Amino acid sequence: MLTPSCGVSLSASGHCRWTLWAPKAAQVDLLLYGNAAEPLRLPMTRSVDGYHSCERTGVVAGQRYAFRLDGGPVRPDPASLWQPDGVHAPSAVWRPDAFRWTDAAWKCPPRSALAIYELHVGTFTPGGTFDDVIPRLADLVGLGVTAIELMPVGQFPGTRDWGYDGVYWYAAQNSYGGPDGLQRLVDACHAQGLAVILDVIYNHLGPEGNYLRDFGPYFTDRYDTPWGEALNYDGPDSEHVRRFVLNNVRYWLREFHLDGLRLDAVHAICDASPVHILADIQKTAAEVAAEQNREVLILAESNLNDVVLLDPADQGGYGLAGQWSDDFHHCVHALLTGERDGYYLDFDAPARQVVKAINDVFVYDGGFSPFRQRPHGRPAGDHPGDRFVISIQTHDQVGNRALGDRFGTLLTPPQQRLAAGLLLLSPYVPMLFMGEEYGETHPFPFFCDFGDEWLLEAVRRGRREEFADFAWTGELPDPGAPATFESAILSWSWPAGSVQAGLRNLYRDLLRLRKSLPALADYRHRRAALIETKRSNVLAIERGDIQHSGHRLWAALHLGGDPAAWSPPDWSECRVLLRSEETRYGGGGDSTAPEEAPLTPWEFVVFGSADYPVSRETNA
Template sequence: MNTPKINYLGVRTEADGAHISLWAPSAKTVHCQIEGQDTRITLNQSKYGYWEASTHVLKVGDQYRFVLDGDAYADPASYYQPEGVHGPSEVVDLSFAWTDAKYEVPALKDFIIYELHIGTFTQTHDFQGTIDKLPYLKKLGINAIEVMPIGQFPGERNWGYDGVFPFAVQASYGGPKAFQQLVDAAHAHDIAIVLDVVYNHFGPEGNYAPHYGPYFTEKYGTPWGSAINFDDAHSNGVRDFVLANVRMWFEDFHVDALRIDAAHALKDSSASHILQDIRKETNAWISEQETKHYLIVECDLNDRRYLEPLEKNGYAMDGQWVDEFHHALRVAAGGKPDGYYADFHGIADLAKAFQHAYVYTGQYSEHRQKFFGSDSTGLAGERFVVFSQNHDQTGNRMLGERSSMLFSSDMQRLMALAVIASPYVPMLFMGEEWSASTPFQYFVHHSDEELIEAVRKGRKEEFKSFHTEAEAPDPQAQSTFTDCVLNWTEQDSGSHRQMLAYYEALLAFRKSNSILRQVDRSLLTVQYDEAKSVIVLSYTFEDQLMVGMLNFSTDAQVITLDNAHSFERIWDTSDPAWGGSGPIQDLFSSQLSIPPATGVFFQQL
């Protein structure tokens, strides 16, 4: 960019006072009004739509609004909204006594990610509750937690994707200091923090950004309305806004990675796409601090350009969520092939996902009604994040059913094995490790009655084609939220305790196995039998051969191997230790009978 680099926005406290930086390109006058005081701080107009001021008047704890040509609004780059999205902004000191200087972020290929929602993860619904569970996550085998969005959203309960103050840490979760404490505590447990950020839209309530400037453009449409303005007139301020936000999470909160929501909805025809600028901003911070940071995108385009380096005009993201692995896995496990699942055909597609990450690599998609996807050849396995469930795939079901409500315990263990034994980066969704019985439903806490009714109506419309007597839960109801809060006492009982023991052992297996630790899909050969619903995974590394057999059918299946060597059993989903009916014996011939919904791995002797 040819414009001056903007590192900081909003009100930043400094040793000699506070500095204010605001983008309002159409304003004629701008003042900062401190709540409860008559004094107004006059901002001076600068270049490219910016207004600046340095002052000794504003102090930490002061609440304020900006007054643009006589109208007062909260700061779009507010760092704290203690009274919610409609209240004033508050000056905060983002300095923190960090103790994580010796923490080293793992290589991306070593990540074991655990996605969680702060509000429903624990009964306290806040960062402190998550801090209290860090020893548990460490024992489970997790070394990275992915936190769903925490930018200030309306009310006290929301998935986080309705945020309207991207710089302000949600007040009901504990605010900015509490999030800093969580990051510092996580690092003390050798756990990285991946933060979900939303740069593709603002929520529908409390969005005051358009009063300041053209944050949106009518050039493009998105599922949420007008697109964020990354390439239209005055887009420089919007781009600066996003880049300053990226830098803030790394600098002020020591976040290790960003997961960028729905990157395919970032509409930008600039010579340098906003993702490329985010990559450059991140690279500059990495170089300056000599620390590792990662950028992971959610993207459903199967477009390798998102992962290609800047030198090839790619967006140079470090990793990508792979929904198609999930879709193929769910259908292979017996899930209904409806909606977007209709494009997936079970075993054959899952076999392809194991080998190529993408299922659609250029062939025709009936669901999308077009030829779709690109080849992933040459992209390392660590560039792809896979899962058997996540917040979207659970919460976007009408009743928010988890896998525990849809599949048998045997099948849940097999699905988990498919994810953990894949040549990709695995991710769990909170509670899946003990087969949690609580749903994860869609919930909001708006204050505008018309908006509340519109959300209710939209949710009902979304599921009217399901032709079911069940009704979609009311997103606004307190009970819809509280029903989703994890019940941690379940871990101590029966099948839940067995499933937790299974996940702990499975993650330890992943970490201790020299082949799986490579996260290298070039080591893998995949065979499948569609009629039997069986996949055979053969990993070869140096002089080692490891064979996995995954039976997704409802019947026992006889597997014939080309190799007649003897094999020692090293993993078995049917082990009685976690509720299975096995175990399967070691393999000393070319044939083996695998029980239904069972996965087993053998190491060649």
């Protein structure tokens, strides 16, 4: 079992050891809570480097405890593994190795086979717990998903939050089912053939219940982040802060058998150390992978368009497995909605920019960004497409809209189908946002559950100011209202014969194509071109090549205007694998129409030479 440099370790025999880093405290008392009116006080032993420790026998899981530094206020454990009573209450002892795993034969799919499904535990089901996710896993497998990505689950205030206000990095959210529930979920995912990636936040902590500054110099005022104090990764005593983070990486990977971590907003991590903390995170994950003879994926969210994240260490990079590319989302969104406010200002030629995103990964790879008023990004180099994660909807891109409205209400059904085609025919790793696959119409607005009314009002004010760059007016949903949270719970509904069922059929068949056709597994050979006329635009995509993948695939996607015709160069050797406007996908097209029939507005067609039996089921 992992013994962290800080935190609690409980053996099967009941022997327990607590360790705390509090370098400025001369005396720390461990407080154990039981049936007595007052907690039992145990003085801790201090080491020369500021670590305080205490041991006791006869301890059981669930034992509540806290710390008092130099006679000051009572504080929970900053490395708490379990906060069953919330962020301000005492911590609880927990034994990670008490769970009996059944996934010994599990192997994470390779990066090239990933199809990621992002979900928020609290709104994925009405119950909102880890255990409530499990009955829906079979539906995700049937859809063709190969991995789920959990939005952050570190303990946050209250019961309603996106997870980015977490203040206990080691403790799985109590209202989701705590650490026991998370272990059950991961084990169930592996039994169904699904990898699990966890979103973690190493750039800031939330405001409420954040007591880290009471214990040591975890933060620095030399940098700042949009969300709060920056972590001290390169100042005095930073080696202990880095150890705290790296042990957290080990903890999630070892004790929860996670297949990877998604690092939130790494562009907000400031570190001038000789070895960047991101490189150390990758090294730590690689060590765990080697110990356990398995693959671990470290994926980073970044808006910098800089492949230093992917470059190997001998080229000055951090060696991560993959990174986000938001440019793909932005130009697709601008194309389909016509929005040009905020950062969409940079995407005023979206059809051509979609072509560049497919061919070159980044739209902004050194060119001038009107939104930033400076050049932005650099070329992606020779990194293959499976090093980049793309999306057409995410919690950020949906939730950071004024109303949290999705494509299910923003776009017409043909446009939703086209967006699915752009995502799943792309030469990158696709990530779906929960409900996207059936055109969910419930919004996903920002919500939180702070107990401090002043803080809640500050959040409301901040949301209003955030939307000043966008052309959104009117009343915003109250982030602190239970109704705002409840509005985001998925309907999980696609009645037979409905547009929603048709869209889900389309996602399923496109995901099957990705698994079955060698050309769509070729992440290096692709070419996109825009065929422009006065009355229509058609995007032509070629994937794969005969020499490397033994197969080619073409797609023609109608980007608006009058009906238009397009066929592959080697038409005599091709057949239509899929037309998005067929009735089984919710469209009004005729499945018996000639294969060379013109594309209707927003329709796409996939051509291939392989004999692939696309499903003719009418419902997913």
